[in-house]
Amino acid sequence: MSIRAENLIWRVGRKTILDDVSLAVEPGSVLGLLGPNGSGKSSLLRLLAGLRRPHAGRVTLDGTDIARIRRRDLARRVALVHQHAATELNVTVEEVVTLGRTPHRAPLAGWTAADAAAVETALAQVGMSGFRRQGWQSLSGGERQRVQIARALAQEPRELFLDEPTNHLDIQHQLELLRLISRLRLTSIVALHDLNHAAMFCDRLVVLDQGRIISHGTPDEVLTPDLLRDVFKVDCHFHRDDEGRRHILFR
Numbered sequence: 180m181s182i183r184a185e186n187l188i189w190r191v192g193r194k195t196i197l198d199d200v201s202l203a204v205e206p207g208s209v210l211g212l213l214g215p216n217g218s219g220k221s222s223l224l225r226l227l228a229g230l231r232r233p234h235a236g237r238v239t240l241d242g243t244d245i246a247r248i249r250r251r252d253l254a255r256r257v258a259l260v261h262q263h264a265a266t267e268l269n270v271t272v273e274e275v276v277t278l279g280r281t282p283h284r285a286p287l288a289g290w291t292a293a294d295a296a297a298v299e300t301a302l303a304q305v306g307m308s309g310f311r312r313q314g315w316q317s318l319s320g321g322e323r324q325r326v327q328i329a330r331a332l333a334q335e336p337r338e339l340f341l342d343e344p345t346n347h348l349d350i351q352h353q354l355e356l357l358r359l360i361s362r363l364r365l366t367s368i369v370a371l372h373d374l375n376h377a378a379m380f381c382d383r384l385v386v387l388d389q390g391r392i393i394s395h396g397t398p399d400e401v402l403t404p405d406l407l408r409d410v411f412k413v414d415c416h417f418h419r420d421d422e423g424r425r426h427i428l429f430r
């Protein structure tokens with residue numbers, strides 16, 4: 180397992196936001212993080228990326244507690260794209276994506292061919308190569324989202340954490356992005372609200388409710404009518420398409 184969370188507890192004041200959360204992700208696979216609003220998905224991603232310290236439990240990368248990994252080494256390996264990723268004003272798309280190279284560059288070292296190639300590849304992967312000279316401020320919400328993802332990809336992480344990455348994206352770009360993530364062979368953890376997309380693109384799912392994991396397993400194991408009713412408060416039934424894939428239909 181490349182990344183593992185063991186019995187994480189995280190509180191704010193007296194409120195327990197994450198309560199005894201444990202999970203492990205197979206290298207190269209995609210884990211979908213599901214749960215209603217406020218269930219703790221973003222908080223968990225921040226702990227997994229080392230941006231917050233748990234009050235109890237630990238997060239390990241290849242068996243090493245991330246609290247013992249130097250910040251710079253962690254930044255070379257782990258990338259997190261926030262839900263409302265902001266960036267500096269008056270910068271171009273290319274400059275934003277270039278920031279993803281920061282952890283790889285030695286102090287005072289010049290810009291290398293490897294840096295340039297990583298930026299090029301990342302821009303192409305999210306379909307934003309044609310926007311490289313455009314100002315960040317002038318981008319649409321969906322374009323900004325794709326640029327933030329390119330910045331994370333330019334970091335060339337082994338673990339990629341994405342907090343609702345399909346927010347703001349039109350349906351074509353939602354599907355393209357999730358397909359890209361599932362094909363990258365990075366170890367990815369993706370917070371999602373669309374349950375059908377989670378079933379289509381994630382190898383395994385974890386469902387959080389009020390800070391606790393209440394279900395985990397393959398999409399077929401996790402997404403049951405009972406779970407959808409109990410956790411998401413919706414009635415649904417399932418439809419199998421011609422290729423045998425299950426789709427959730429909401430009543």
Ligand SMILES: Nc1ncnc2c1ncn2[C@@H]1O[C@H](COP(=O)(O)OP(=O)(O)OP(=O)(O)O)[C@@H](O)[C@H]1O
Nearest residue numbers: 191196214215216217218219220221222223262370
């Ligand atoms: N710094 C904080 N101070 C106080 N409460 C917090 C803080 N961070 C998170 N919370 C609370 O913790 C709970 C979980 O929040 P979190 O953002 O992790 O949920 P989420 O599952 O990502 O929600 P959403 O689907 O709405 O994005 C919420 O009730 C939130 O108000």
